[in-house]
Amino acid sequence: MALEFPKDKWSGSVQEVVIGATAADGGTRATTVTVGGETTMPFIHFEAETPNRPVLALEIKDFRPDDWSALLLDFWGEAANDPGAWAKAAEEAGADMLLLSLSLTDPDGNPNTPEAAEKAAKAVLESSGLPLLVYGPGQAELDNELLVPVANACAGERVVLGICEDKNYRTLVATAMANGHLVVGRAPMDVNLSKQLNILIKDAGLPMDRVLMDPTTGALGYGIEYGFSVMERLRLAALRGDVMTQSPMAVSVGFETWKTKESKVGEDVPETWGDWEERAISWETITAITLIEAGADIVILRHPESLKRVRAAVDNLITAPELA
Amino acid sequence: MAISGIQIYKLLPKTNCKDCGFPTCMAFALKLAAKQVELSACPHVSEEAQAQLAASSEPPVRLITLESDGSKLEVGNEVVLFRHEKTFYNKPGFFFLVKDSEDPGAITEKVKEIDAFVVNYVGIDLAVDGFAVKSEGDGAAFAAAVEAVRAGSKRPLILIGDDPAVLADGLAKLEGEKPLIGTANPENWEAFADLAIANKASLVVTAGSLEELADLTPKIKDKGLADLVLDPQVTAFNDGLAKHTILRRMALAKNFRPFGFPIIAYPSQAATPEAEVALATQAVTKYAGFVVMENFAPETLYGLLVLRENIYTDPQKPIQVQPGVYEINQPTPDAPVMVTTNFSITYFSVANEIESSGQPGFLLVADAEGMSVLTAWAAGNFDAEQIAKDVKKFGVEEKINHKSIILPGHVAVLSGELEEELPGWEIKVGPRESVDLPAYLKQVA
Ligand code: B12
Ligand code: SF4
Numbered sequence: 001m002a003l004e005f006p007k008d009k010w011s012g013s014v015q016e017v018v019i020g021a022t023a024a025d026g027g028t029r030a031t032t033v034t035v036g037g038e039t040t041m042p043f044i045h046f047e048a049e050t051p052n053r054p055v056l057a058l059e060i061k062d063f064r065p066d067d068w069s070a071l072l073l074d075f076w077g078e079a080a081n082d083p084g085a086w087a088k089a090a091e092e093a094g095a096d097m098l099l100l101s102l103s104l105t106d107p108d109g110n111p112n113t114p115e116a117a118e119k120a121a122k123a124v125l126e127s128s129g130l131p132l133l134v135y136g137p138g139q140a141e142l143d144n145e146l147l148v149p150v151a152n153a154c155a156g157e158r159v160v161l162g163i164c165e166d167k168n169y170r171t172l173v174a175t176a177m178a179n180g181h182l183v184v185g186r187a188p189m190d191v192n193l194s195k196q197l198n199i200l201i202k203d204a205g206l207p208m209d210r211v212l213m214d215p216t217t218g219a220l221g222y223g224i225e226y227g228f229s230v231m232e233r234l235r236l237a238a239l240r241g242d243v244m245t246q247s248p249m250a251v252s253v254g255f256e257t258w259k260t261k262e263s264k265v266g267e268d269v270p271e272t273w274g275d276w277e278e279r280a281i282s283w284e285t286i287t288a289i290t291l292i293e294a295g296a297d298i299v300i301l302r303h304p305e306s307l308k309r310v311r312a313a314v315d316n317l318i319t320a321p322e323l324a
Numbered sequence: 325m326a327i328s329g330i331q332i333y334k335l336l337p338k339t340n341c342k343d344c345g346f347p348t349c350m351a352f353a354l355k356l357a358a359k360q361v362e363l364s365a366c367p368h369v370s371e372e373a374q375a376q377l378a379a380s381s382e383p384p385v386r387l388i389t390l391e392s393d394g395s396k397l398e399v400g401n402e403v404v405l406f407r408h409e410k411t412f413y414n415k416p417g418f419f420f421l422v423k424d425s426e427d428p429g430a431i432t433e434k435v436k437e438i439d440a441f442v443v444n445y446v447g448i449d450l451a452v453d454g455f456a457v458k459s460e461g462d463g464a465a466f467a468a469a470v471e472a473v474r475a476g477s478k479r480p481l482i483l484i485g486d487d488p489a490v491l492a493d494g495l496a497k498l499e500g501e502k503p504l505i506g507t508a509n510p511e512n513w514e515a516f517a518d519l520a521i522a523n524k525a526s527l528v529v530t531a532g533s534l535e536e537l538a539d540l541t542p543k544i545k546d547k548g549l550a551d552l553v554l555d556p557q558v559t560a561f562n563d564g565l566a567k568h569t570i571l572r573r574m575a576l577a578k579n580f581r582p583f584g585f586p587i588i589a590y591p592s593q594a595a596t597p598e599a600e601v602a603l604a605t606q607a608v609t610k611y612a613g614f615v616v617m618e619n620f621a622p623e624t625l626y627g628l629l630v631l632r633e634n635i636y637t638d639p640q641k642p643i644q645v646q647p648g649v650y651e652i653n654q655p656t657p658d659a660p661v662m663v664t665t666n667f668s669i670t671y672f673s674v675a676n677e678i679e680s681s682g683q684p685g686f687l688l689v690a691d692a693e694g695m696s697v698l699t700a701w702a703a704g705n706f707d708a709e710q711i712a713k714d715v716k717k718f719g720v721e722e723k724i725n726h727k728s729i730i731l732p733g734h735v736a737v738l739s740g741e742l743e744e745e746l747p748g749w750e751i752k753v754g755p756r757e758s759v760d761l762p763a764y765l766k767q768v769a
Contacts (some may be wrong), residue, residue, distance in 0.1 A: 017595065
C-alpha cells in the first residue's frame with residue numbers, strides 16, 4: 001500500500017531571531033546563534049526542514065550562589081567565585097550561549113549594585129566569545145536598576161535582556177532599543193498572557209525579530225505538564241498564523257529543576273530515589289528533552305553533563321530521518 | 325470511521341417512540357453522532373444495528389489489555405494528539421528486558437529487584453508494569469527464562485523472539501495469562517497469529533517500512549486477531565518522533581484502521597544508559613504505549629515514571645487532596661500549625677518534610693481549588709480570608725492550646741491581612757521552600 005504521510009498545512013511560522021553580534025556586526029562575539037524559523041511542529045522533517053537547532057545555554061551567576069545544590073557548586077569549583085572564570089568554564093563545557101543571572105544580594109547580604117552588575121557582565125564578555133542573555137534578580141525595580149547599566153555597557157552585542165513582565169517591560173524595552181539588544185518576556189503559563197505581553201513589547205517599539213518569549217515551565221514532577229502543554233499550544237498558535245505568538249521560546253530548565261528536592265538534596269531521602277547525582281542530572285535532562293519535544297527553542301541548563309546528554313538528543317532530532 | 329447522524333438514523337427503528345428521551349429517532353441519531361448519548365438509551369435497536377454501530381464507534385487506538393496472575397495493564401484508547409485537547413488516558417507500560425541467554429538464577433534476582441521497586445510520588449505508588457523476555461533461539465532456554473522471571477515477579481509479560489515455536493515453549497509456562505507476544509513480520513505472521521489466538525495473547529507486529537506495516541495488520545485482523553501492537557522499528561530520536569507521529573496522526577486524524585493500535589518502543593536498544601533514558605523520555609511524551617527498558621537504575625526510573633504521571637494527568641483536573649487539618653507525627657495541642665494549599669504536589673512536598681523531620685505538627689490544607697501556593701495566591705484562591713475561613717471551618721482552635729500559625733514563605737505578604745482576619749493570632753512566616761521546613765521547625769520548637 002502506498003502511504004501518504006499526513007502532513008499538516010500551516011500558514012504561519014516562528015519568527016527567526018539572531019542573538020549576539022560578531023565584529024562584522026558591531027559586537028565582539030566569536031559566534032552568534034539563530035533560533036526560530038520553524039514551519040512545523042517540533043522536528044517534523046517530513047513536512048518541512050527545521051531551519052535552526054534548539055540552543056543550549058548554561059546559566060552562571062555574578063556571585064557564588066551558595067543556595068545552589070552542592071552538586072553544581074562542586075562541579076564548577078573555584079570558577080563559581082568569579083563570573084569571568086565561570087563564563088570561560090561554561091564555554092569550554094560546550095554551551096552555545098550563556099545566561100548571566102544577576103543576584104539579589106552580594107555574598108554579604110547587601111543589595112546588588114549597578115556597578116557590580118556591570119562589572120560582572122563585562123568580565124563575562126571578555127572571557128567568553130559566546131552570545132549572552134542577562135537576567136535580573138526578578139524584582140521589577142532592582143531589575144531595571146541593574147539591567148540598564150548592563151545594557152549600556154554591552155551596547156551593540158545583541159544581548160538578550162530579561163525578564164520582561166508586565167510591570168517592568170517598558171524600561172527593558174527602552175534600553176534594548178537604545179543599545180541594539182533583545183528582550184525576553186515571561187508570562188505565567190498562559191497563551192493569552194504571552195500574547196498580550198508580546199503586544200505590549202511590540203507597541204513599546206521593539207521589532208519582533210528582537211523578542212523571545214518564556215512561557216514559564218515547572219520542573220519534572222512540579223508542573224512540567226503545564227509547561228509542556230502551554231508550549232505546544234503556543235507553537236500551534238504560531239503555525240496557525242497568530243503573529244503575536246510567533247516568538248521563539250526560551251525556558252529556564254536549570255532554574256526550575258535544581259530547586260526541586262530531588263536535585264537539591266542527597267541525604268534523608270527515600271532509598272528508591274537512588275543515586276543523588278545521577279537523579280539530579282536525569283531530572284534536568286528529562287525536563288529539557290520533554291520541553292524540546294514541545295517546541296523549546298532555547299533551553300537554559302545548569303549542569304554541563306545534562307547539556308551533553310540533551311545535545312546528543314538534539315543532534316539526532318535535528319537531522320532528517322530516512323523513512324523507508 | 326466516524327459515522328454521521330444520517331448513517332446512524334438509517335440503522336435506528338425510525339418509529340419516533342421517544343423512549344430514549346428525544347422527540348425523534350433523528351434527534352437521537354444526531355446526539356449519538358456527537359457522542360453526547362449512549363446507544364443503550366434506545367431500547368429498540370436491533371442486534372445487527374448494534375453490531376454495526378459498535379464497529380463504527382471503535383476507538384481510533386485499540387485498547388490492549390495484558391493480564392497476569394493478579395495484575396492487569398491497559399494501553400491504548402487514546403483520542404488526541406495533544407494532551408491539552410482532552411487528555412491522554414492510558415499510561416504507557418514500562419517493561420524491563422531480560423534475555424534467555426542470561427543465567428536463570430541471575431534473571432530471578434534481577435527481576436525480583438526491579439519488581440520490588442516502588443517509589444511514592446504525591447501519594448501515588450509508582451512501579452514498573454512488567455518484563456519483556458527475549459529469546460535468542462533455544463526453546464528450552466526460553467521456557468527456563470520465562471519460569472525464572474515468574475519466580476521473581478507476577479507482573480504481565482511480553483515475550484519476544486523470531487521463532488513462533490520457541491515462543492510457544494515460553495507461553496506454555498503462562499497458563500491463564502494474557503501476555504503480549506512478538507514479533508510478527510510479513511514472513512512469519514501466520515504462525516504468530518495462530519499462536520496469539522490460541523493463547524489469548526496480543527501480538528506485536530513489525531515490517532521493514534510503514535507501508536508494509538499498513539499491509540500487514542489488516543491481514544492479521546482478517547485472520548481473527550484484533551489485539552495488535554505496532555513496532556515501527558525505531559532506531560533513534562528522529563525516526564522515532566517521525567514514525568510515532570505518522571502512526572498516531574493517521575490513526576486519529578485519518579481514522580486509518582491499519583494503524584489503529586498502540587505502539588511499542590524499545591529505548592533498550594540505545595547505546596548507553598543515558599541515551600536510553602533520553603529515548604524513553606521521548607517515548608512517553610510522544611505516543612508510545614509500551615516502553616521496553618534494559619538498564620534498571622532507581623534514580624533514572626523514578627524520573628521517567630514521574631514524567632509518565634505528569635504527561636498523563638488530565639489537564640482539566642489538577643490532582644488534589646482533601647482540604648482539612650492533617651495531623652503529622654501525633655501532634656499534641658502545643659504543636660505548631662502550618663498552612664498550605666490542597667494541590668497534591670504542594671501538599672505532599674510539605675507533608676513529607678514535616679513527617680521526615682520527626683517534629684509533630686498540624687497541617688491546615690486550605691481549599692485553594694487544587695492550586696499551588698503562588699498560583700492560588702495569584703488567582704485569589706489562597707488569601708487571608710480563605711485561610712481564616714478554613715481555620716474556623718476545620719476547627720483548628722479546638723485542637724491547639726496556642727494561637728499561632730505558620731505561612732508559606734512565598735506568601736509572606738499575607739501576614740498583615742491574616743493578622744486582621746485572625747485577631748489575637750501570631751502569624752509566623754516559614755521558609756519559602758519546604759526542603760527548609762525541618763530546620764525551621766527545629767528552630768521554632
Ligand atoms: C503549574 C503552574 C500553574 C498551573 C496551575 C497548577 C496548579 N494546580 O496549581 C496553571 C497553568 C493552571 C497556572 C495558572 C496560573 N498561574 Co501559575 N504557575 C505554575 C508554576 C509553573 C508552578 C507552580 C507549582 O506547581 N509549583 C510547585 C508547588 C509544589 O509549589 P508551591 O505550591 O509553591 O509549594 C512549595 C512552597 O511554596 C513550599 N510550601 C508550600 N506550602 C507551604 C507551607 C509552609 C508552612 C511552608 C513553610 C512552605 C510551604 O513548599 C513547596 C515546595 O517547596 C509557577 C511558576 C513556577 N515555576 O514556580 C506559576 C506561578 C505560580 N503562576 C503564576 C500565575 C500569575 C498564574 C495565573 C494567575 C496566571 C493567569 N493570570 O492566568 C494563573 C492562575 C490560575 C487561574 N486563574 O485559574 C505566577 C504567580 C506570580 C506571583 N508571584 O504572584 C507564577 C509564580 C509564575 C510567574 N513567575 O509568574 N499556573
Ligand atoms: S427510543 Fe429508539 S426508536 Fe424510540 S425514538 Fe428513540 S431512537 Fe427512535
